[in-house]
Amino acid sequence: MARRFERVAVLKGGISSEREVSLRSGAAIAQGLRYGGYAVDEIDMVSEELHLPEGVEAVFIALHGRFGEDGGIQSKLAERGMPFTGSSAESSRVSFDKVLTRERLEACGIPVPRGEVVRAATERTLPLPLVAKPPREGSSVGCNLVFEESAWPAAFEDAARYSPEVLVEAYIPGRELTVGVVDGQVLPVVEIKPAVQWYDYQAKYVTGDTQYMVPAELDPAVAARLQEIAMATFLALGAEGFGRVDIRLDPGNDPYVLELNAIPGFTATSLLPKAAQAAGIGFSDLCCRIVELAHL
Numbered sequence: 001m002a003r004r005f006e007r008v009a010v011l012k013g014g015i016s017s018e019r020e021v022s023l024r025s026g027a028a029i030a031q032g033l034r035y036g037g038y039a040v041d042e043i044d045m046v047s048e049e050l051h052l053p054e055g056v057e058a059v060f061i062a063l064h065g066r067f068g069e070d071g072g073i074q075s076k077l078a079e080r081g082m083p084f085t086g087s088s089a090e091s092s093r094v095s096f097d098k099v100l101t102r103e104r105l106e107a108c109g110i111p112v113p114r115g116e117v118v119r120a121a122t123e124r125t126l127p128l129p130l131v132a133k134p135p136r137e138g139s140s141v142g143c144n145l146v147f148e149e150s151a152w153p154a155a156f157e158d159a160a161r162y163s164p165e166v167l168v169e170a171y172i173p174g175r176e177l178t179v180g181v182v183d184g185q186v187l188p189v190v191e192i193k194p195a196v197q198w199y200d201y202q203a204k205y206v207t208g209d210t211q212y213m214v215p216a217e218l219d220p221a222v223a224a225r226l227q228e229i230a231m232a233t234f235l236a237l238g239a240e241g242f243g244r245v246d247i248r249l250d251p252g253n254d255p256y257v258l259e260l261n262a263i264p265g266f267t268a269t270s271l272l273p274k275a276a277q278a279a280g281i282g283f284s285d286l287c288c289r290i291v292e293l294a295h296l
Contacts, residue, residue: 005057005083008033008291011073013044016065017141017162025266026062032266032287033060050076058083058294060287061263065137069263070096083294087262091238095260098135098167101237105257108236110229113248113256115169121156128152129171134162145171172248172256177216179230180264180272182242183289186227187275191216212271214278222253233257241293244272 010033012026013019023044030040041053048067052059059077061084067073071093077084087095094100102112117135118124132155133143142162144155159166176194180187191213216223230245237260244264248256264272266287276286 003037004292005038005294007039007041007055008058008060009041009043009052009056010060010062011043011045011068012062013046014063014065014068015045015047016063016068017137018064018068021265021267022062022064022068025064025270028266028283029060029062029287032284033291035284036288038288038291045073048072048076050080052080052082056082058085058291060085060291060294062266064263064265065141069261070136078296081296083296085290085294086241087237087239087243091240092262095237095239095243095262096136098133098259099165101259102167104236105233108232110232110236111254111256113169113172113258115167117165117167118156119165121153124152124156124168126168126170129173131169131171132156132159133167133169134159135165135167137162147171172250174248174250175216177226177247177249177255178244178271178275179226179247180242180244180275181230181234181239182272182276182281182286183293185279186231187272188215188278189218189223189226190214190271190275190278191218192271210269212269212274214274219253222249226255229255229257233260240295242272242290 010026010030013023030042033040059082061073063073069092071089074089074092094104099117102115105112116126129147131145142159144158146152146155156166176192178190193211195209226247233245234243244261246258273283
């Protein structure tokens with residue numbers, strides 16, 4: 001593949017609650033790009049100040065969470081005329097906000113769980129079981145699964161630590177699935193089987209006992225439907241380059257989209273690289289392919 005860029009900066013770390021995950025993602029991406037022949041500058045972002053070395057031709061954004069996936073860093077790079085990976089600032093703003101994402105998907109006829117936004121625990125009208133989450137966090141930070149009424153106040157307070165608004169959604173029993181998209185290609189469906197009931201931050205990054213089925217064991221028609229919904233979600237949110245759509249599949253095989261991760265993880269346990277590998281795309285090739293899609 002002919003290369004557009006020779007020297008690339010990888011932005012990692014950042015100022016969000018997902019800083020540690022981002023540091024690991026960025027280090028892995030930098031290694032993958034170096035293996036692919038690029039000169040790489042790794043930049044640990046410790047504030048919203050952006051300082052790029054001379055000679056950098058494109059930026060691979062490996063920042064998760066606030067100022068990474070919410071359009072903030074994308075706006076700064078666009079203002080400088082510096083090509084960057086992933087979605088535009090506006091698309092990132094919408095996909096990072098789970099409430100705006102729901103509104104956009106519902107308008108496009110894409111299924112999402114029943115939901116409401118509350119500012120006080122007493123405002124809730126949805127019945128149990130449910131999920132409470134801050135609208136603008138990732139990696140399940142502040143997310144709580146509630147099966148008993150006695151657990152609701154603490155779940156609300158935990159989510160409210162991160163946002164004055166709390167998104168409450170109906171809990172969808174069934175299977176946890178995710179579908180990646182890279183350069184217009186929909187990747188195989190991945191099933192996530194945590195050892196505990198809830199795929200939380202610990203299950204994602206700490207305990208190491210979550211199982212991943214790549215590809216998921218699904219009826220081919222169901223798998224095709226999930227891939228179709230993932231691409232529809234990607235397009236509805238105006239995403240570009242790459243992303244990962246999280247979906248719940250209920251026992252009747254009805255899917256519900258939870259969110260689009262505009263900058264999914266690139267750690268050893270991350271799901272997009274696993275799906276790409278199943279599609280025959282090695283880690284270094286995946287990183288190189290994404291960086292060559294960099295745009296303003």
